[in-house]
Amino acid sequence: MMRPSFAAGHGRRRSAARGASLIEVLVALLILSFGMLAMAGLHAAAFRYGKMSQFRGVATQLATEMADRMRANVDGAMAGNYVHEEAYDSGASAVTVPACANPAECTPAEIAEVDLAQMLNTVRLALPGGGLYVERDAAQPNAYNVWVLWLDPEAHGNDEQDDSASLSGLCPEGAGVSSPRPQCMPVRVVL
Incomplete structure (x- = not known):
């Protein structure tokens, strides 16, 4: 039996x-x-x-703690002993906490000095490049403005960072903030 031959192009077709x-x-x-x-x-x-x-969140807790310390020592706060208007330094070292052996015998000024030193050290330990800036409101003597400052490690050295989600525009003028720009959490404290 002979098989039929297929010419080229005829017969079987390739599938598409x-x-x-x-x-x-x-x-x-x-x-x-x-x-x-x-x-x-x-x-x-x-x-x-x-x-x-x-x-x-940490900055908010620290600012709240500072407010609580000022409210617990109203006499020291009303005397202006909690003012800390030093220029921001992200590399500042720890502050020596003054000795006040018996808090019951300390003056309000001494208690304020201890509170401020402890808070400065706490902020520096809790936040990268942490700092604290406290000023008394000249128009309202029973009010303070407290800023907690820190560096965002992701934006460190980047002056062209996106400030849309940033707190760097909220820094106090007296803090001497330049580069790198820190984040600033402002809190108003009324005694």
Whole structure:
């Protein structure tokens, strides 16, 4: 029995494009790559904003503690003993806490001096480049403005950072803030 011969191009036909072409695969990989990069960027931003939120929470707690100390020593606060208007220095060393052996026998000024030194040390330990700036309101003598300052480690040395979620614009003029710009958490304390 003889098999029929098929001339070229006749008889069996090749099936139309099965599978994906190389260009389609490359386009899909490119889109997938952009998606993965976007996910990595979102993850990094979420981590950074979470860290900034943590620092803001710590700064709020420290400012509240300073307010509580001033309210506990109203005589010292009304005398202006809690004023700390020194220029901000992110590399400042620890402050020596004055001795006040028996708080019951200390004057309000001595208690304020101890409170301020302890708070400066606490802020420096709790926040990167932590600092404290306290000024008395000239128009309202029973009110203080307290700023807790710190450096954002992610933006350290970057003067062109995005200030949309930043607190760097809230720093007091007298703090002598320049570069790197710290974050500042302002709190108003009325005795």
